[in-house]
Amino acid sequence: MERLLVLVRHGQSEWNLKNLFTGWKDPDLTAQGVAEAQSAGRQLKDMKLTFDLAYTSALSRAQKTLALILEELGQQDLETIRDQALNERDYGDITGMNKDEAREKFGEEQVHIWRRSYDVPPPGGESLKMTAERVLPYYRAEILPQVLAGKRTIVAAHGNSLRSLIMELEKLTPDEILKRELGTGTPVIYHLDEDGNVTSKEDLAD
Numbered sequence: 001m002e003r004l005l006v007l008v009r010h011g012q013s014e015w016n017l018k019n020l021f022t023g024w025k026d027p028d029l030t031a032q033g034v035a036e037a038q039s040a041g042r043q044l045k046d047m048k049l050t051f052d053l054a055y056t057s058a059l060s061r062a063q064k065t066l067a068l069i070l071e072e073l074g075q076q077d078l079e080t081i082r083d084q085a086l087n088e089r090d091y092g093d094i095t096g097m098n099k100d101e102a103r104e105k106f107g108e109e110q111v112h113i114w115r116r117s118y119d120v121p122p123p124g125g126e127s128l129k130m131t132a133e134r135v136l137p138y139y140r141a142e143i144l145p146q147v148l149a150g151k152r153t154i155v156a157a158h159g160n161s162l163r164s165l166i167m168e169l170e171k172l173t174p175d176e177i178l179k180r181e182l183g184t185g186t187p188v189i190y191h192l193d194e195d196g197n198v199t200s201k202e203d204l205a206d
């Protein structure tokens with residue numbers, strides 16, 4: 001039985017373009033972000049992939065990315081489940097701040113710790129560890145059983161919610177996942193065995 005799981009980060013958002021900490025804010029895709037999502041859809045179509053089920057977050061940049069991909073695949077009506085468990089990591093008090101201005105104000109090292117340490121949250125926000133603590137229970141309870149039942153599944157979400165999922169799938173250490181950057185609109189394709197272990201991975205960024 002095929003157990004297919006495709007993860008894709010949303011295309012470029014208005015706040016990615018403006019270099020702002022985004023988190024749970026809900027900016028739209030840019031024109032480039034739309035093009036990235038369409039291109040992801042075309043790549044999946046070229047690979048002759050189709051899906052039985054889709055998951056996305058409660059944020060429009062991920063929902064629109066998914067909708068654009070499904071449109072390319074001719075699967076606009078695919079059953080889609082939206083849940084805030086898949087939202088981006090909450091950036092707390094620094095949400096909306098320019099990342100370069102934050103470096104000037106708080107120092108390069110502090111900002112790097114907030115962005116890429118495993119368990120130090122930005123003030124009032126979530127660390128990657130805290131993000132994983134809501135993403136992974138949702139994955140294990142809702143998404144994985146569907147994949148294991150043979151439903152070919154696509155998840156369109158966010159840099160840090162997907163990094164916490166990739167950490168689990170690829171059995172990465174905190175150090176390894178911190179170095180992993182996900183491109184906007186770039187699908188990663190996994191095949192799983194009956195226990196949910198990854199048997200093959202294809203990163204369309206490579």
Ligand SMILES: O=C(O)[C@@H](CO)OP(=O)(O)O
Nearest residue numbers: 020021022023088115159
């Ligand atoms: O601003 C954000 O919400 C995220 C994703 O764009 O940024 P970072 O790269 O700092 O995790």
